[in-house]
Amino acid sequence: MNSGQRYSAPALSGFANRLLRAAGMAAPQADAVADVLVEGDLMGHDTHGLALLPRYLDEVERGGMARGGEPVVLSDRGGALNWDGMRLPGPWLVLRGIDALVPRAREAGCATLTIRRSHHIACLAAYLLRATEAGFLVLLASSDPAVASVAPHGGTRAVFTPNPLAAGIPTSSTPFLIDISTSIKTNGMSARLHQAGALFEEECMLDANGMPTRDPGVLFADPPGTIMPLGGLGSGHKGFGLSLIIEALTGGLAGMGRADPHEGWGATVFLALFDPDAFGGRDAFTRQMDWIAAACRANPPRPGVDAVRMPGDRGLLLRQEQLRDGVSLGAGIAEALHRSAERYGERLPEPVT
Numbered sequence: 001m002n003s004g005q006r007y008s009a010p011a012l013s014g015f016a017n018r019l020l021r022a023a024g025m026a027a028p029q030a031d032a033v034a035d036v037l038v039e040g041d042l043m044g045h046d047t048h049g050l051a052l053l054p055r056y057l058d059e060v061e062r063g064g065m066a067r068g069g070e071p072v073v074l075s076d077r078g079g080a081l082n083w084d085g086m087r088l089p090g091p092w093l094v095l096r097g098i099d100a101l102v103p104r105a106r107e108a109g110c111a112t113l114t115i116r117r118s119h120h121i122a123c124l125a126a127y128l129l130r131a132t133e134a135g136f137l138v139l140l141a142s143s144d145p146a147v148a149s150v151a152p153h154g155g156t157r158a159v160f161t162p163n164p165l166a167a168g169i170p171t172s173s174t175p176f177l178i179d180i181s182t183s184i185k186t187n188g189m190s191a192r193l194h195q196a197g198a199l200f201e202e203e204c205m206l207d208a209n210g211m212p213t214r215d216p217g218v219l220f221a222d223p224p225g226t227i228m229p230l231g232g233l234g235s236g237h238k239g240f241g242l243s244l245i246i247e248a249l250t251g252g253l254a255g256m257g258r259a260d261p262h263e264g265w266g267a268t269v270f271l272a273l274f275d276p277d278a279f280g281g282r283d284a285f286t287r288q289m290d291w292i293a294a295a296c297r298a299n300p301p302r303p304g305v306d307a308v309r310m311p312g313d314r315g316l317l318l319r320q321e322q323l324r325d326g327v328s329l330g331a332g333i334a335e336a337l338h339r340s341a342e343r344y345g346e347r348l349p350e351p352v353t
Contacts, residue, residue: 004353005334006326011349013038015341016053022344023060026068029092033122036091040123042322043315045179046330047188048123054340056089056120064264065089065119071096074116074255079104081113082254090121090267094140098130101273105136109278114249115269116256120144125179125315128168132175135282137274138168143250146262149190149219150183150243151226153236156210158226159258162186163246170276171289177312182243183227190216190227196331204228246270326352 016034021027033056041049059065066087075082081100085093097113104111124140131138141164148158162181169176184204193200194216203212207225212233218225230239249270251257257268276285299308322328329337337348 004328005351006322006328006353007349008352009038009042009323009327012041012050012327015337015346015349016050018346019053019057019340019344020060022346023057024067025060025065025089029068029089032092032095033089036095036122036126038327039126039319041327041329042319043123043125043177044318045123045125045315046333047186047192048126049330049333050337051188051330051333052120052122054336057340057343059119059265071115079108079111081111083113083115085115085118085266085269087117087119087263087266090119090269091126093118094121094127094269094271095130097269097271098127098138098273101271102134102136105273105275110272110274112270112272114254115267115271116251116254117263118267118269120265121267121269123179124164124166125177125312128166128175128177128179128312131273132168132170132177135170135275135277136168137170137276137285138166139270139272139274140166141246141249141270142267143246143257144265144267145251145256145258145260146264146266147187148258149187149224149227150229151206152243153229153231153240156206156208156226158224160243160247162227163243163250165242165246169289170286171293172286173290174293174310174316175312176289176293176310177315179311180230182230182239182246184230184232184239185216185227187219187227190219194220204232 013034016037017030020030020033037050069086071083071085074084093115101111101113121142143163144161147161150160151158162183164181166179199214203214205213205218205225205227207213207218208223229236250268254268276282293310296308296310301307341348
C-alpha cells in the first residue's frame with residue numbers, strides 16, 4: 001500500500017471522470033467507468049481499480065476503446081440477449097446490461113446477456129451489489145480472446161486468459177460476493193510483481209519449458225511462460241475445466257472469441273440474473289443461504305486463522321471503511337495517476353489524511 005495517504009472516493013470518481021472526458025469519452029460512459037474503477041479500489045481489488053485508468057486513457061486516445069455510442073443488438077429472445085459491444089467501455093456495457101436484464105428476469109425468472117467485442121470490464125466484483133441489492137442472484141464471467149497467458153493443464157503454451165468468474169448471492173444481511181479466476185494468479189498481479197522485481201510465494205508459473213517457478217517474469221520472456229490453471233500441477237484439471245466452461249459461456253454463446261481475428265485488449269462477457277421468487281421463493285432461498293452463512297462463520301477456524309469469512313465479507317467491510325475514511329491507493333498508483341493528470345491539466349485530489 002502507499003504511505004498512508006487516503007483520498008475521498010467521490011473526489012477520485014470525479015477526478016477519473018474528468019480525465020476520461022478530457023480524453024474524449026462521452027459523459028455516460030465516463031460516469032460508469034469512473035465509478036466502477038473506484039468501486040474496485042473500495043473493495044480492495046487494486047490491480048483492477050484506478051490502476052487501470054492510465055491504460056484506459058491511452059486506449060481512448062488511440063481509438064482502441066470507443067468514446068461513445070450504443071451496442072448493437074444481434075439477437076433478442078426476451079430472456080436471452082446477444083450484443084456487439086462495438087469496443088465500448090466495458091464498465092458501461094456491463095452496467096447497461098444489468099439494467100436491461102432486470103425487468104426481463106423479473107418477468108421470466110432469469111435472463112442472460114452475452115457481449116462480444118466489449119472493451120475491458122475492470123473488476124467483476126464491482127458490479128455484484130447492483131444486482132444483489134435488487135434481490136437477484138447474478139453470474140458474471142469474462143474472457144479476453146486477444147490475450148493468452150494460461151496454458152491448459154499439462155501444456156506449456158498459453159491458450160486462455162485467467163477467465164474470471166463472479167457471483168453475487170443475496171442473503172438476509174451481507175451477500176456473498178465471489179470473484180475468482182480460473183488460474184492461480186492474474187495477469188495484473190503478475191505484471192505488478194514483475195515490475196517490482198518480486199517473486200510469488202509459491203510456484204504458480206511455468207517457464208517456457210514447463211518447469212514450475214515463482215518468477216512472474218516468465219510471462220514476459222521470449223519465449224514466454226504461462227500462469228498455471230487453478231489447482232496447480234496436481235489438480236490443474238479443475239481450473240482447466242472451469243476455464244473451458246467460461247470460454248463456452250463467453251466466446252461460445254456470444255459467437256465470437258479465440259477462433260476469430262484479434263481486435264485488441266478487451267472482453268467477451270457472460271451475464272445472467274436469477275430471481276429467487278421464480279424458483280423456490282425468495283424466503284426459502286434466503287433461509288438456505290443464511291443457514292450456509294451461519295454454518296461457515298461458526299466453523300472452528302484452523303490454526304493461524306482468526307475466523308471463517310464468507311466471500312465478500314472483507315471487501316464489504318473495507319468498502320465501508322474506505323467510504324468513511326478515504327481510499328488507500330496501492331503502491332505506485334497515485335504516482336501513475338499524477339502523470340496522467342498532468343497530460344490533461346488536472347490534479348489528483350488532495351489526500352484527506
